[in-house]
Amino acid sequence: MAAHEYVVRTKGLVKIYTMGEEVLRALNGVDLDIRRGEYISIMGPSGSGKSTLFNAIGGLDKPDEGSVFINDVDMAQLDARELAYLRCHTIGYIFQTFNLIPVMTALENVTLPTVFAGAPTDQGIERGIELLNLVGLGHRLHHRPTQLSGGQQQRVAIARALANNPSIILADEPTGNLDLKTGEEIIELLRLLNREQGVTVISATHDYKMVNVSDRVVWIRDGKIAKIEERANIDIQVGQMAGEEH
């Protein structure tokens, strides 16, 4: 269906932070269309506005100007309950700091979104086990976050993000707190989920390993899109540097 070609669209996004006298335009007119099923990386140095863009797309913060459309719905038009529904069902979030609920086990963390969605308990648990198996943690169901390594915690977070079958996964520096090898595994897992489940992955990162698996890379600088590169062009540039993946 043509109307659903784009899963996320932003129009003229502006976000302004005032620090005392200084006015910082963290986003300064960002127009971005993201296709369904794409694996897209938002790259840029710290302070470039990529996290701000991430937060705006995820409905975690309101832009000062412009709009974000998720599945052709303007997010600014949603009331609190509609926004909560969107966060629960349409978007899965992954954070640099994992953000698991510390008092809950891996399984309970993954099940929590299904609780908010109103799914029956046994159905939620079944889904949770299935997802933890998928991310390779079937043997760690009842461990708490403190009993898991960073990579394992991020896997739980990925399973949790998938709990309600979202159409978008938003990942904010998902490899930022992980070592090189674990980071690669997480990227690999995200890519696999993107291919096999068809979920759109949008990832804010400055990890160059991410570039290699992305369909498109959006470079942000000073709150604006500096350039958007298609995969074909990227391979040539970073191919030798980071190694071919296929």
Next chain:
Amino acid sequence: MSAEVPYRPSGAGDKIQKQIQLPFSKAWQISLQGIRIRWARSLITASGIFLGIAFFSFVRTAGLFPVNLADKEAVAAANRQTWLAIMALLVCFVGIMNAMLMSVTERFKEIGTMKCLGALDNFVVKLFFIEAGLMGILASFLGWLMGWLIMVLLHLISKGVEGMGGAFFGSSLKEMAVSVMIGATITMLAAVPPARRAAKMPPVAALRSEI
């Protein structure tokens, strides 16, 4: 695809859905589990409430024993009790506030995360309301019991069973109700407003907050 996207597509199947309200029992279940797992932390928070109310109850119980009006020193001591009780109330107020504010603010990030997963504001507030209510009532009751027992013991040692008739026990029960009410009220006053504030924040603000 046309250039302009409609704000709210009204076509069938595209209807915008609202998040469901979860039943109270679900919040109860999650709150209880939170207290249980966070047992050590909950005990520290609860001991703040417990000690405050214990001091309050200790002072109040002392005032329940009849005073011999011929004994000038005893009358003066009884008058001092009023001031002591006010002091005790202040101490327990500050102690409980401090304990509860800490325990809520250290969980701002958790509140932000829950909202990202689709929790409604009022569900988050419900969690903290139940938790604070439970801790407030239980810790206040135990605190009252502790203060009362110590005072009664001291009295038994110094003056025996003098003045410990039915009236004393009747007023003791009243004091218990007052203590529990004060304890639970202060606990919820300290916990619920900050939890509500955190729940109303955009998730990113709650996630970013550090203590």
